[in-house]
Amino acid sequence: MPPRSPLAPDRFPVMPPVPGVRLATGICGVRYKGRTDVLLAELAPGTAAAGVLTRSLTASAPVEWCRTRLKGGRARALVVNSGNANAFTGKSGDRATAATAAAVRRLIGCANDDIYLASTGVIGEPLPAERIVEGIGAIHARLTPEPWAEAAAAIMTTDTFAKGATRTARIGGKSVIINGIAKGSGMIAPDMATMLAFVFTDAKLPAGVLRPLIRAGADRSFNSITVDSDTSTSDTLLLFATGQAAHPRIASATDPKLADFRRKLDEVLLDLALQVVRDGEGAQKMIRVDVTGAASPVAARRIGLAIANSPLVKTAIAGEDANWGRIVMAVGKAGERANRDRMRIAIGGVVIARRGERVTGYDEAPVAAHMKTRAIDIAVDVGIGRGAATVWTCDLTHGYIDINADYRS
Amino acid sequence: MPPRSPLAPDRFPVMPPVPGVRLATGICGVRYKGRTDVLLAELAPGTAAAGVLTRSLTASAPVEWCRTRLKGGRARALVVNSGNANAFTGKSGDRATAATAAAVRRLIGCANDDIYLASTGVIGEPLPAERIVEGIGAIHARLTPEPWAEAAAAIMTTDTFAKGATRTARIGGKSVIINGIAKGSGMIAPDMATMLAFVFTDAKLPAGVLRPLIRAGADRSFNSITVDSDTSTSDTLLLFATGQAAHPRIASATDPKLADFRRKLDEVLLDLALQVVRDGEGAQKMIRVDVTGAASPVAARRIGLAIANSPLVKTAIAGEDANWGRIVMAVGKAGERANRDRMRIAIGGVVIARRGERVTGYDEAPVAAHMKTRAIDIAVDVGIGRGAATVWTCDLTHGYIDINADYRS
Numbered sequence: 001m002p003p004r005s006p007l008a009p010d011r012f013p014v015m016p017p018v019p020g021v022r023l024a025t026g027i028c029g030v031r032y033k034g035r036t037d038v039l040l041a042e043l044a045p046g047t048a049a050a051g052v053l054t055r056s057l058t059a060s061a062p063v064e065w066c067r068t069r070l071k072g073g074r075a076r077a078l079v080v081n082s083g084n085a086n087a088f089t090g091k092s093g094d095r096a097t098a099a100t101a102a103a104v105r106r107l108i109g110c111a112n113d114d115i116y117l118a119s120t121g122v123i124g125e126p127l128p129a130e131r132i133v134e135g136i137g138a139i140h141a142r143l144t145p146e147p148w149a150e151a152a153a154a155i156m157t158t159d160t161f162a163k164g165a166t167r168t169a170r171i172g173g174k175s176v177i178i179n180g181i182a183k184g185s186g187m188i189a190p191d192m193a194t195m196l197a198f199v200f201t202d203a204k205l206p207a208g209v210l211r212p213l214i215r216a217g218a219d220r221s222f223n224s225i226t227v228d229s230d231t232s233t234s235d236t237l238l239l240f241a242t243g244q245a246a247h248p249r250i251a252s253a254t255d256p257k258l259a260d261f262r263r264k265l266d267e268v269l270l271d272l273a274l275q276v277v278r279d280g281e282g283a284q285k286m287i288r289v290d291v292t293g294a295a296s297p298v299a300a301r302r303i304g305l306a307i308a309n310s311p312l313v314k315t316a317i318a319g320e321d322a323n324w325g326r327i328v329m330a331v332g333k334a335g336e337r338a339n340r341d342r343m344r345i346a347i348g349g350v351v352i353a354r355r356g357e358r359v360t361g362y363d364e365a366p367v368a369a370h371m372k373t374r375a376i377d378i379a380v381d382v383g384i385g386r387g388a389a390t391v392w393t394c395d396l397t398h399g400y401i402d403i404n405a406d407y408r409s
Numbered sequence: 410m411p412p413r414s415p416l417a418p419d420r421f422p423v424m425p426p427v428p429g430v431r432l433a434t435g436i437c438g439v440r441y442k443g444r445t446d447v448l449l450a451e452l453a454p455g456t457a458a459a460g461v462l463t464r465s466l467t468a469s470a471p472v473e474w475c476r477t478r479l480k481g482g483r484a485r486a487l488v489v490n491s492g493n494a495n496a497f498t499g500k501s502g503d504r505a506t507a508a509t510a511a512a513v514r515r516l517i518g519c520a521n522d523d524i525y526l527a528s529t530g531v532i533g534e535p536l537p538a539e540r541i542v543e544g545i546g547a548i549h550a551r552l553t554p555e556p557w558a559e560a561a562a563a564i565m566t567t568d569t570f571a572k573g574a575t576r577t578a579r580i581g582g583k584s585v586i587i588n589g590i591a592k593g594s595g596m597i598a599p600d601m602a603t604m605l606a607f608v609f610t611d612a613k614l615p616a617g618v619l620r621p622l623i624r625a626g627a628d629r630s631f632n633s634i635t636v637d638s639d640t641s642t643s644d645t646l647l648l649f650a651t652g653q654a655a656h657p658r659i660a661s662a663t664d665p666k667l668a669d670f671r672r673k674l675d676e677v678l679l680d681l682a683l684q685v686v687r688d689g690e691g692a693q694k695m696i697r698v699d700v701t702g703a704a705s706p707v708a709a710r711r712i713g714l715a716i717a718n719s720p721l722v723k724t725a726i727a728g729e730d731a732n733w734g735r736i737v738m739a740v741g742k743a744g745e746r747a748n749r750d751r752m753r754i755a756i757g758g759v760v761i762a763r764r765g766e767r768v769t770g771y772d773e774a775p776v777a778a779h780m781k782t783r784a785i786d787i788a789v790d791v792g793i794g795r796g797a798a799t800v801w802t803c804d805l806t807h808g809y810i811d812i813n814a815d816y817r818s
Binding site: 054056057058059085087088089090091092093122123124125126311312315316318319321324325326328329331332333334335336337338340341343353355356357358396397398400401404405 | 463465466467468494496497498499500501502531532533534535720721724725727728730733734735737738740741742743744745746747749750752762764765766767805806807809810813814
């Protein structure tokens with residue numbers, strides 16, 4: 001087990017209960033020994049759900065399960081296991097999801113379509129669902145509104161810290177809670193990261209309102225981070241709204257009364273996404289890349305990701321080397337329009353190059369000092385238009401190799 | 410200086426002279442101290458040229474210089490320096506190429522359009538062309554047909570061995586020589602690798618014939634390898650035909666008399682490309698990925714590159730772990746059609762998964778033994794169509810981090 005990331009927050013946040021949500025975790029021995037590996041969340045009747053799932057063409061069985069359920073948008077339970085991704089497991093994978101759901105259905109008294117499943121861990125090994133089925137009754141008996149930290153811990157794989165975020169939002173004068181937990185530290189790339197994230201709120205919002213909110217929020221958070229450019233078969237972001245709050249009825253995602261909720265939801269999603277980057281396998285530095293002057297926001301994000309995914313940029317930063325030439329290289333390979341002769345590059349707020357060449361009398365000292373910090377800021381203007389985007393990543397270090405050359409064994 | 414790659418060939422090949430080509434190298438102190446860093450190749454009058462250049466939008470000044478010259482397709486000289494890429498150097502970069510060309514022009518007595526330039530090394534620092542201009546006269550005075558090994562050594566940057574390949578081909582009953590040299594070990598990815606390669610032949614072929622030959626050959630060699638997915642600003646592959654051989658006139662690249670030449674040229678290109686992979690920064694293992702059953706050859710290559718570029722696949726191989734689940738993941742993220750339920754995966758010739766799940770009674774022992782060798786074979790059939798492609802890469806090791814976290818300093 002690698003040590004806690006040096007970029008980790010000081011502590012897990014204090015997270016209040018969300019009316020309509022009860023949680024419990026258990027040790028089912030799916031793969032790991034002696035640690036919690038199953039999370040059950042029970043959701044009040046009337047809970048609405050929306051989500052964003054991996055676009056991988058080799059998506060896991062639980063991802064396909066959720067894809068079907070999200071069409072209905074109702075939810076009564078969420079079951080998550082760590083240790084085994086139930087991906088590339090063929091028919092046995094489908095049997096495992098069905099068996100898990102059946103066990104939960106009997107306990108909660110709900111329909112198959114009200115149950116959401118997520119699995120994370122090794123790919124290609126049959127999921128021993130019978131261990132979950134056997135343990136889930138005892139877990140169900142322990143449901144309470146409090147154990148958010150335990151819930152976040154139960155879904156970890158190579159994570160070095162549990163990830164949670166909470167905000168309180170106002171809708172029409174009433175307070176609602178937004179709590180989120182997430183896991184992920186490798187196989188992190190947009191569309192989506194290898195990443196599970198679950199957000200719970202007591203707001204009373206139908207699935208049709210939740211869907212655009214979660215899509216837009218994911219684009220600005222989980223789809224703007226990358227650790228190693230690898231897209232998981234299991235990426236799952238789900239948003240559950242229990243409807244226990246007594247605010248006025250909201251029928252549209254663009255209702256002005258939702259402004260604060262939208263902002264706070266986005267904050268929770270970005271907070272969780274950045275925690276995932278902070279736990280990037282082997283990460284020693286957090287890297288923020290701001291791209292401006294691109295042909296469009298999409299082009300800007302693509303350029304930002306080309307920089308953030310470049311092994312040469314990431315290793316240079318690991319070596320505390322302000323090797324801005326590699327940033328130029330990454331912009332060049334992004335496949336988006338850039339004007340070499342108008343390009344501007346700054347690191348740590350210091351402009352290093354403008355109009356396509358190094359600034360006269362460039363003093364590397366302040367940039368070198370910035371490179372020694374934990375938070376590296378790269379800003380690139382590509383001199384074409386007004387498209388802008390921000391992406392986040394971490395450096396590529398010996399720790400990444402250590403973790404990934406020896407994960408399965 | 411890292412030690413010679415464990416994947417390096419035993420020795421530099423014995424390369425015969427190519428009629429019409431004379432070479433010399435020199436120590437100009439562009440950046441490195443006490444090693445050769447400039448290569449001059451003089452080409453006989455009547456030499457034809459064709460090439461493939463990086464598609465980077467931040468291409469270097471010498472790449473842009475060559476792009477202009479290749480339209481004419483005539484050549485009398487090639488000048489290559491290592492240590493500085495003359496990339497992202499703005500107007501000073503253009504002045505540097507012009508000054509270098511002017512010095513060569515005076516020595517050889519030719520036109521600007523007959524001169525080809527290539528630079529490799531650090532990006533973003535002005536190229537001290539005056540050092541090349543000052544030294545080029547003495548280099549010119551030493552031109553001889555022999556020094557192929559010295560030529561290959563002078564263009565190295567982080568390479569741990571000099572790269573050369575030679576073949577003899579028959580055109581209409583006459584023998585011609587094909588000699589190639591290359592450099593490259595990091596920033597290697599298709600379109601093209603960070604890579605310089607120069608191929609010389611005494612065949613008498615006009616530029617219009619050379620162009621399709623070099624494009625097709627590059628696709629099957631340099632555009633089918635990857636070390637770290639990073640595309641350089643400087644990638645340059647040039648083919649020079651001096652026309653000294655006395656074979657019958659060839660007017661078309663599809664002339665049947667060219668069959669042997671085409672095959673041998675492809676062999677030289679693939680030989681050089683695989684040497685670049687063998688010198689991949691930190692490489693301990695050579696990885697071959699065969700993709701079959703794809704919708705098209707292009708789709709197959711894209712899937713192959715998704716596998717070959719995946720840090721998780723490459724670190725698993727570094728760890729000698731037959732983690733085929735990561736191959737599934739990489740296929741899923743490639744964005745090309747794949748039938749999860751018909752997919753077959755083999756490592757080292759042992760089928761691990763078929764019809765979308767692990768084979769019954771899978772015995773990992775022979776696969777584990779294969780993983781301990783230097784040459785790893787991955788074969789994936791994605792169950793869609795008949796498109797096939799092969800790509801090559803190397804593993805991702807601590808050595809890569811060592812080299813790239815401390816290259817510039």
